[in-house]
Amino acid sequence: MSADAARATRRRILSATMLALTGVAAVATIIPLLLILSHLLRMGIGALDLAFFTHLPAPPGEVGGGVANAIVGSAIMVGLAALIGLPTAIGAGLFLAERDGSRLATAVRFVADVMNGIPSIVVGIFVWAWIVVAMQRFSALAGGVALAIMLLPMVARTTEEMVRLVPRELGEGGIALGLTRWRTTLGIVLPAARSGILTGVLVSLARIAGETAPLLFTALGNNFWQLRVDRPTAALPLQIFQYAISPYEDWHRQAWAGALVLIAIVLAVSIAARLLIRSPFQER
C-alpha cells in the first residue's frame, strides 16, 4: 500500500517536473525576443532622426545622411511583387480550396509547400539567371519578381485555408439561387473570406519587405535616387546589410536605425493583422 503511494507520488513529481521544464523552454524562447527588441530600441531610437527618412546615404566615412531612397525602393519592389504575385497566388488558392481532394490540387499544394522551403538566396540566383541576364542589368523589376516568387506559395496557401473556413452552405446557397459558379465565388465566397485573405496577404508582404538575400543580385542596391523600375534600386534590408558589415561607426548607427524601422513595419503589420482583422469563421 505504501509502496503504491510512494509510486504515485513519484509519478506526480515526475509529471510536475517535466511540465515545468516545458515552461522553462517557453521562457527560454521568449527571452531572445525581448533581448533583440530591447537592444534594437536602445540602439535604434538614438540613431533615428529626420534626415534618416529624408536624405540619401552619406559617402563612406562621412557622418549623417539617411536611407530615404532605400525606403522608397523597398516600397516600389514590394508593390511590384504584390502586383505580379497576388492575383496568381489568390487564383491558385481558390483552385486549391475548390478542387480539394483532386489529385491535381494535392500535387499543387505539395509543390507550394516545397517551394515555401526553397532558400531565398536560390530564388535570387534564379531570377538573376533568368531576368538580370536577359535585361543585361540589375533592376527593381528583377527584385520585384524575386519577391513575388517568395510571395506566391505563401499567399496561395493562406488563401486556400481562409476560403476553406467559409461554410459550404454559403456557396451552396448561391448555387441554389441560380447563380453561376464564378458569381458565387467572386460574389459570396471571396467576400466572406476577405478579412482572412487580407491578413495572410499583409503578413506575407511584411515578410518579403524584410528579405535581403533575393535582392542581392537582382535589385543590387543603389546609393542614389532611382525611380525607374529597370534600373538598380536600393532596398532597406540591403542597406542594413551593407551598413552592418562596413567598418564605419556611423554606418553601424544607421544600420540599427534601419533595423528598427524595418522591424517596426514588420511588427506593426503582424500585430495589426492579428488584432484588427479576423475571419468571421476563424475560431477565436
Place this chain on the structure above:
Amino acid sequence: MAPYASPDRAAAPPGVARRALARLARALGGGNVADRGYALVVLAAALVLPVLFGFIIVRVGAAAWPAVRAFGAGFLTSTAWDPVAGRFGALPFVVGTLASSLLALAVAFPLALGLSIFLTELAPRWLAVPVAFATDLLAAIPSVVYGLWGIFVLVPWLRVHVEQPVVARFGDAVPLLAGPAYGVSIFAAGVLLALMIVPFIAAVSREVLTAVPRTQREAALALGATRWETTWKSVLPFALPGIVGAAILGLGRALGETMAVTMVIGNRPEVPRSIFHPGYTLASVLANEFAEASGDLYLASLMAIGFILLGVTVVVNALARLLVWYVARRGRAA
C-alpha cells in the same frame, strides 16, 4: 457530355482523346461559358506553381552544368576554392552548412518541442495566446536583423562567456572544441540559427499536436495516467512522425538561411576543424561572391553550389511535408 459533342468536333478527335476532352470540359465547370472561363483562369493560376518550380530547377541546373562537366562528382569532395587558378570544390561549404545547421537543430529541437507541449497541453488560454503570439513575432523578425544583432551582441557575448571558457577548459583534450576562439564561428552561426528556427519548428509541432484526437488524451487520463504520462506515452507517439517532420522543416530552414549566417560565421573557405573556428556555408558563399564572380567557370561553380542547396532543401522539405500530412490525415481518420 452531350453539350460538348457538337458534330464537327466529334468528328475530329477519335475515341480516347474525345473522352478526355469531354472530361476536361466537364471539369472546367459545366455548360456556362463564364464558368468555364473562370475555371480555366484559376487552373492556370494554380499551374503557375509547378511550372515555375520546374523552371527554377531547370534554369539553375543548366547554369550549373559547365561546373558539373568540368569537375564531376569531385566538386562535392574537393576542398579547393581558388578563383584565380580556376579550381573549385564545394566540400568546405557543405561541411559548414551541415555543421551549423545540425548544431542549430540540436539546440532548437528540445526547446521547440518543450514550447509546443507547453502551449498545447499545459498553458491556460490566457497564457498560451500571448506566448504563441510572441513566438510568431520571433519568426517575423527579418534575417538581416538577426544578423545585425548577431554581429554586435551575440558574437561578442558568446566569445567571452562561452567560447573562451570552453576552449580554456576542454580545448586541448577535445579537438572539436579547440581554439582560438575568434567569436565568429560555426558555433555562433549554430546558436543564432537555433534562435531563428525555434519558432518555426514550434509552430509546426503545435499544429501537429493539435491534430492529435482528444480521445487519445482522454483514454490515457481515464486509465489514471498523470498529465506528463498522457503527453509522453499517448500524445507524442501519435504525433511523432509529424514532430520529426517539423524538425526536418526546421533543418531545411537552417540549411538555406543566408543573411544572418553570413554575418556571423566568419566566411573562411576551409573545412573547419573545431566548432569555434570560422566556416562558410553554401548560402553565404553565394551571398558574398556571386556578384563579383568573374569568369564562366567561377559563375557556374557558384550556380552548382546553388543547385546543391536547392536539391537538398527540396528533398528535405518534401520529406518533412509528407510526414506532417501523414499525422494530420491519421488525426482526421481517428
